[in-house]
Amino acid sequence: MIVQSHDTWGETAEFDPRTGELRGVTSYATATERDRAGVAFDGLYTRKIGRLTLLYREGGGLVLWLAGRPWPATAETVRWSKRLGLATLSVDGGPGIRYMPTGRIPFDLTPFVEDEDFDFGLYVHNVLADPARASRIFGV
Template identity: 40%
Template structure:
């Protein structure tokens, strides 16, 4: 299990099993031991589809619904687009669409997020994922202080 944080709600964190896709959510206020562990990723529910973006070892991974892929593998790519107020996040493997999440991004605000500044990617998880993947520096740094995955 690994700790992942909600991209949508500051108060929510979860234990995530990358093998099964199981996600057990809890409140930061609960004082659970997992809340004191560095996060290894973020998650969001995009129009009901669970999406988890995380680091496992030296690689970044993504899970959209039941499909999970190593983003360092050749032929694996993420595509994001916005059209008519909706966003779409696609997982492509060797030119084949493996998973898709079509959703309406949050209008902003979140629940009690104390951050004094905000970017568009703070309210659109798909945009956040593609922004990280599009920046070699962010891609290398994100979740770098996380502990190792423990089965």
């Protein structure tokens, strides 16, 4: 499956959910270049929270790849919290990852920037909490 980086704009890679391997990282300079290449994304990935973590569609639902294995991803099973500057992304009955979100760039005047643009765990939480948004982004 093809996944897009949450960390670096225009970066994509191939992810094998059977092995957990991410390979063939490719960068596209523009969205037009990416569209011309016919790249369709199945999910997003990050390496900025300590381990490779992904949110992707599979079998009509969403899956969170966390701590080296897949977990069903729903608003009821995935938890995100932030306390004293440390965030935690976890799943019911499974592991959690504590990490320091990268945070916004001071005095960034970029319009439409959200905290979730710098925190993959918050992004996952927000998408799962909004079924209409999950449907628009992932088609589930």
